[in-house]
Amino acid sequence: MKIVVAIKQVPARDSLLKVNSSGNWIEDADLSYEINEPDAYALEAGLQFKEKQGGEVVVICAGPDRASQTIREALAKGADRAIHIETEEDSAGDPLVLAAVMAKALEAEQPDLVLTGLQSDDLGYGQTGVILAETMGLPHATLIMNIEPEGDGIRVKRELEDGWFQNVDMPLPALLTIQSGATKLRYATLMGIKKAKTKEVKSLSVAELGGAGSASIRVERLYVPxxxxxxxxxxxxxxxxxxxxxxxxxxxxxxx
Ligand SMILES: Cc1cc2nc3c(=O)[nH]c(=O)nc-3n(C[C@H](O)[C@H](O)[C@H](O)COP(=O)(O)OP(=O)(O)OC[C@H]3O[C@@H](n4cnc5c(N)ncnc54)[C@H](O)[C@@H]3O)c2cc1C
Structure with a gap:
């Protein structure tokens, strides 16, 4: 079972955010960064499923050099290897472009299961997972709380409104977007941190993956209400x- 988990590095939640001088994004010079919270749950879901089914967990992350810190943390928690799509520090993208680039990077992988978080804590479009599923031609389900093996496929528990849940049987390969808070997150052990240093991180440039094309979304202005x-x-x-x-x-x- 090959499980791919998409993780994004985002500004730490306790950061003091200021709008930058161009007024179109946050001032990121002195920020510290961390794994996007929903992606920490996606990683946990991937690791737990691997513990049940065997196989490997591959993390994929698009971001500048600093994202390698978040990738190492995922490896320290138990991911087996990583793919880093290197982007420029101040470049921007949108979910459509990102999904195209990630799908290209995953062509050679042929994963059985792709997990993403529900949405990112910074841009928060909540679109990357579902567009990636469409681009890769995979069935998908969103807001997933639990994944169980079921015959040749999986049974997933989706969160609906008002405390309602839905169980769905799905074939594999498939893509799931994972809801936060469904389980307890593990910490990286000392041994895990040591091992992470020797795990494979494959770096790919956006150009190698066919280029970014033109973004369909542009942030014009950011302001504090x-x-x-x-x-x-x-x-x-x-x-x-x-x-x-x-x-x-x-x-x-x-x-x-
Ligand atoms: C050419 C290019 C340059 C980019 N440059 C940067 C950059 O400098 N800094 C930067 O932080 N981002 C960069 N990105 C990523 C991009 O800006 C956003 O991450 C993308 O638009 C997704 O939108 P979102 O953050 O709202 O994610 P959502 O759609 O809300 O995210 C849903 C889920 O998708 C996955 N996901 C989202 N973004 C990423 C990611 N970057 N890597 C792995 N998984 C992800 C996560 O699992 C997340 O929970 C770049 C993308 C491209 C294609």
Whole structure:
């Protein structure tokens, strides 16, 4: 069983973010980075499935040089090898372009199972997994909480709304986008960290994979929403005032 897990390196969650001087992205000079949280769960799901079924876990990551730190962490947690698609530090991409490049990088791999996170914590388009499935011609399921072997394929548990779940039987090969929080994440052991240094990381340039083409999405402007305070007094008898308040809370503030 060959399991590929797509991992992205994103700014650490406790970072103090500022908009850059061009106004189209965040100032990234002094940021620290970490694995995108949903991808940590995708990696965990991949490692657990390998423990049940055998085989190998290959991580794939597109990003600049600094992404090698995140790749090493994934290897230290138990991934067997990695593919690093090297991008420029300040280059941008979009899920369509990224999926095309990743599909090309995975052509030679022929994975049985491809796992991605549900969405990235920085750009957050939530599109890469499903577009990658389409590009690779794989069936896919989203919001996956659990994966079990079932005959020649798998049975996956999807999260729906309001505490509802759906079990779906799928053939392999397939692509799944993994929901965060479904399981406990493992830590890298000291032995794992040592071993990671000797594991294979194959570097591929975007040009080698057919080039990035032109992006279909461009971030024009990034801004912090302005906070404002606004008070309103409801006159009249308490019953009428309360009814107006409930209406405002329900239909304007949408908190009820
Ligand atoms: C030519 C080119 C240059 C790029 N340059 C950079 C760069 O300098 N820095 C940078 O951080 N990103 C870079 N990227 C990646 C790209 O900007 C975004 O990651 C991509 O648009 C996905 O959108 P998203 O982050 O909203 O992911 P979503 O669609 O929200 O992500 C869903 C899932 O897809 C997977 N995924 C998303 N992005 C990646 C990734 N980069 N690597 C592996 N798996 C991923 C993860 O499993 C994630 O949970 C580049 C891409 C290309 C093609």
């Amino acid at each position: 302005e906070k404002s305070k606004h008070s309103q007094i409801f006159d009249g008898p308490p019953k009428e005032a309360a009814a107006k308040l409930v209406e405002k809370l329900r239909f304007e503030a949408r908190v009820l």
